[in-house]
Amino acid sequence: MDLSDDEPANVTDDPTPHDDFDLHSVLANLSTEAPTFEKILRASTKFHDSHRYLINQFLLEPTMMRKKMNLLFAKHISTVAWGLHPEAFMRTQITPEQSGELSRSLVKTMNTTDGAVKKDFRPWRFVISTDEKSPTEYVTMTGCTRNSSIISEASSLTKSERALFLAILEEMMCEDGTCKMSWIHSIIQKEPHKITGPKCDEFMTRMARQKYFTLFNPDIVEIAPRTIVELEPWLRATMPGSLKICEFCRRIISRPIYTAECGKCHSLSHFNCFKNATVLSKQDRMECSKCNETLTLDEVNDQIVIKRTSGVARVPSRNLRQSTSIRARSEDKSDNDDNDVVAKIEVDSDEEPGPSRRVPKARPQVYLFQMIPKTCTIFALAGCTNSGKSTLAKEFQRYFGTAETTIINQDEFYKTEDEVDKIYHPAAVTLTEQGYYWSFDEKEAINIDQFKERILQESKVYKNVIIDGNMITEMDEIVELCDQIVVLTLDFKTCRRRREARTDYVPPDTPGYFENVAFPAYLRHLENARKRSRTDPKITFIDVSGPRFENKSESIQDFRRQILNDHIKLTDLKIEVGVVDQLVSHPSCGAISTFNGVTRDNHAGKKVVHLSYDCHDLMAYKKLRGICSEVRKELPDIKEIAIFHRLGRVDVGESSVVISTSSPHRKTSIEATGRLIDLLKDQAPIFKYEEYSNGETEGVKGVWKSNIEDCKN
Incomplete structure (x- = not known):
């Protein structure tokens, strides 16, 4: 039985479970001849099962790297349709230009019918886009609807949430593709986007999860490529005079910081578009299409560094939301004055409609959204x-x-x-x-x-x-x-x-x-x-070679329980008993029983200076987890188990092993802790070295002992 994603449940450990089936012999009969790029490209122009396979992959991953899409298609068409060896397509040599050509062909075929406008209904649309902060190209699967309603339909937004989304989007387009959370908190107190603080937190979390926004710190929200892909027609219709357009691809620029800007006419282009143009022209400089001013790639990189440091100028807002923009600018000017910010928030709230009623020393509201990084x-x-x-x-x-x-x-x-x-x-x-x-x-x-x-x-x-x-x-x-x-x-x-x-x-x-x-x-x-x-307390090990259950689902849940409820640690660091007790604490348990084994100063009449422990770590982890499983079968009421064992030198008075268990009642916990230490001493492959103070005079400085030998003594 395996945990691999591609294997069904109830699979045995027999390496040939299907009688005489041999994967190597099957693959040996398949051709490894690499398909030509021209053959793959021709196949990409005709919609068939490999395109359907791609669409199924996009349903699981709506946005994926363009190169990954090409590889998935080439692998499926060569193995499933042409019956070639699974590695055959990897022998095909293609240039970056050919890779781009294949991507465009795939997108065109999935969006149309044999290159013409599609007549049959297909509820999807594929768009190639570039992350403006990096040169990575992505393909996004979105709906057919080319207006803002796609947001409401896809995300099940309320009317207020939809209005808030569009307000945030417009603010981002007026700025540098970013928006302050403090500004969002101020506008949610007025219609048409009035919602409560917790609802705002839920909304922002959901939109970030759906890749419409990106969050890099608690107070800044950034626009994501998916938003531009889905809402470009709406943005062009709503903000025709405010949008920045790339001179190369003629698409919207949402992050002006990451652009090439002409020093004479100030026309803009995406950094990736400018870079691709230099590659195609085989030179490191380009002329502006408007004024013929020359701009080099190094100059563009310097521009980006400067703009990231100083920011970009704000685009004037439209009249529709002029009052909102004024509030945002006022807040930007008074970021260092907490009382002014509070006053502006209170003026706009329904509960405090005028300045005469505001409370001067009121504290700004702290939203859950801002606390997420700490939790x-x-x-x-x-x-x-x-x-x-x-x-x-x-x-x-x-x-x-x-x-x-x-x-x-x-x-x-x-x-x-x-x-x-x-x-x-x-x-x-x-x-x-x-x-x-x-x-x-x-x-x-x-x-x-x-x-x-x-x-x-x-x-x-x-x-x-x-x-x-x-x-x-x-x-x-x-x-x-x-x-x-x-x-x-x-x-x-x-x-x-x-x-x-x-x-x-x-x-x-x-x-x-x-x-x-x-x-x-x-x-x-x-x-x-x-x-x-x-020496790192956060790292532990679990062997998954031999699951205890034949059923795959049961084994997965068993491994999850072992990881969460059996706290096993072999460490060179001193063991803190309080920390171990805290690991096994549980609201449903009224008893915690702890055994703390410490180094004593004598053994069999000899004066002990210190002990030293060593083991084969992976064997010990496996055995200790098996001991936990054995005790849980005997005492199923046990909730949490912790076994911490010291390695290396342990001086007199220091803890060498700490075992702690928790259960609803004391009898079970006490019995479990005693049983665990007995099994550990009897079975765990951990070795102890005793060094004696008078050992040299007696001819024996110290003795190595296994746990089993120590138990017999």
Whole structure:
């Protein structure tokens, strides 16, 4: 039984569960000849099952990277339609220009019927857009409706929320694509967008989750590409004189900071459009289409740095919301005067309609939305490839609540093949066409800064953020953000069987990659995590090679319970008994029983100076979790269990092991704690070294003992 997402429930551990079915022999009969780009491009122009497959993927991920869309289509058409080897399409060599051509062809085909306006009803529209803060191109699946009603229909907004959304959008377009939360809090006190503070918090959280807005700090809201994609016609009709338009693509500019600006006529263009133009023209400068002024790429980069520091000028607001804009400007001028801000908020409220009734020393209202960053829990699932990290992440999301929990996958932040290092392994010379492997299993293959920024962004929106990835413990920037990290371990045989059964890797494994690159990298990462865990209290381990249940769903829930309710830690640090007791505290429990084993100064007539403990960490973690399971079967009323064992030197009087349990009544808890320490001493592979003060005179300085030997004595 496996935890892999692609395997059904009730699967046994037999490596060949389908009689004589052999995946290697099946793949060996498939052609590995690379399809030509021209063949893939021709297939993209005719709507068929591969396009339907893409649409199904977009239903799960409405916005995805353009390159990922190309890979998904090429893989499906080559394997399903043409019956080629799953890795065959990866041998096709294409240029960035050809990649863009394929993307445009796919979008055109899915939006039309054989290149003409579609006659049959298709409730979707695909748009290629660029994140203005980065050169990354995305494809967004949106509705057919080309006006603002799509927001109300898709998000089920109330009339007031819809009015608030449009007011925020207009404020963003008048500014630099951002809006202050303090301004939003001021306008929600008047019609037509009057809502309560908690409702405002819920609304902003929902819109950020749906990718209409982006939050990078508690007081600034930024516009997201999806908003421009869906509402560009409405914006052009509503704000024709205020919009900034790119001179290259003629689309709306929502973030003027990230633009190329002509120094003479001040015309603007998207940075990505300007950069692409320099690439196509094979030069580092371009002439303005209006005044023929020359602008270089270095000058544009300098402009962006200056504008990010000083900001951009505000666009005049329309008459429709002139009073609102005046309030916003007034607040901007008086940011340092708290009393003035409070006065302006109170003047606009229904409860305090005039300045004569305001309370001078009133404190500004604090909204829940501003408190989210302080209450978010960041939980990481790290460890072996194919260990079930994504499956467990979904289980935790279900358990904690999907509305309050989001999942961030490390795989979203991989660099391209051109950016990662190459591994010239001897096996790659004979097993691969290119003669090398791409190093996708080292942290250098990850855009760590983008990964970190995404975590910080989502932590402002959700109560729980779950991140999963096989290299999390290698990235210091990510580790320091996490509240808890669980490393999932797996043996080689099980891991290889699961990996071979996976068919959804983009790009797919090249021959020999798992044995020569992926699993050796996992072993290195695991050893680094083991060393780190001895001094980092947030890291623990769980072996997922052998689930205790045949049913997949039961096993997933069992692993979730082990992670949340069995607190196991092997550490070089001093054990704080109060911290351990706090871990097992639970509102439904009236009893906490704790055993605190300390180092004494004598043993068998010898004077003990200190003890030293050591173990094989992963074996010990596995055995201790098994002990917890055994006690839970005997005493099912136990709620929480904590076992902390000291490693390294433990001086006289210091705690070497602390075990704590909680239950509704004292009898169960006391019995469980006693049973746990007995089983630990009898079974746990932990070794103790006793050093004696008079050992040298007697010929024995110290003695190593296992737990079992110590029990017999």
